[in-house]
Amino acid sequence: MTTASRNLESVQATETFGAEIGRRLRIGDTVALRGTLGAGKTTLARGIMHGLGFDAEVPSPSFAIVQQYEPPETRLPIAHVDFYRIEDPREIVELGLDEILQFGAMIAEWPEHHPDFPWTNGLQIEMKIKPDDTRLLTWQAGPAWKDRWPPT
Ligand SMILES: Nc1ncnc2c1ncn2[C@@H]1O[C@H](COP(=O)(O)OP(=O)(O)OP(=O)(O)O)[C@@H](O)[C@H]1O
Ligand SMILES: [Mg+2]
Numbered sequence: 001m002t003t004a005s006r007n008l009e010s011v012q013a014t015e016t017f018g019a020e021i022g023r024r025l026r027i028g029d030t031v032a033l034r035g036t037l038g039a040g041k042t043t044l045a046r047g048i049m050h051g052l053g054f055d056a057e058v059p060s061p062s063f064a065i066v067q068q069y070e071p072p073e074t075r076l077p078i079a080h081v082d083f084y085r086i087e088d089p090r091e092i093v094e095l096g097l098d099e100i101l102q103f104g105a106m107i108a109e110w111p112e113h114h115p116d117f118p119w120t121n122g123l124q125i126e127m128k129i130k131p132d133d134t135r136l137l138t139w140q141a142g143p144a145w146k147d148r149w150p151p152t
Pocket of ligand 2: 041042043060062082109
């Protein structure tokens, strides 16, 4: 498990960092995005989507809970999930995450609302709002990311 952090000075820097992740993403991967409201999780997810080749607007999944994308719009099938509004674990079963990860990858906001999931196998990212309004991003890359991470 490798841990490191970097400062993201702007929305653009966050999206560029996300795109680095998107270019490296493989089927079965999970990217867990932690951080308070407005920390920049959806902004980072937009960058990941662009790195996967998606060139249209990426809506926040906070109301839909899951947004799914497939080739040819993206390089591989991807689900962008926001667990914020999940209150009952039975709602998670209905999302069909196992099947999603069999064929594609998953970006997850508010993974702490799904604590039973093995997030440590994937890439885990935490974003913090600094007093100057830039963002501090910390990552932990699990075994599945060996030889793929960090970005150079
Ligand atoms: N360096 C930065 N990276 C990301 N967002 C930034 C940055 N600086 C300022 N922002 C602003 O912070 C906000 C981040 O919003 P975003 O929707 O990405 O947060 P979120 O973590 O997904 O929130 P939520 O928990 O509500 O889903 C945006 O308004 C964005 O413009
Ligand atoms: Mg969000």
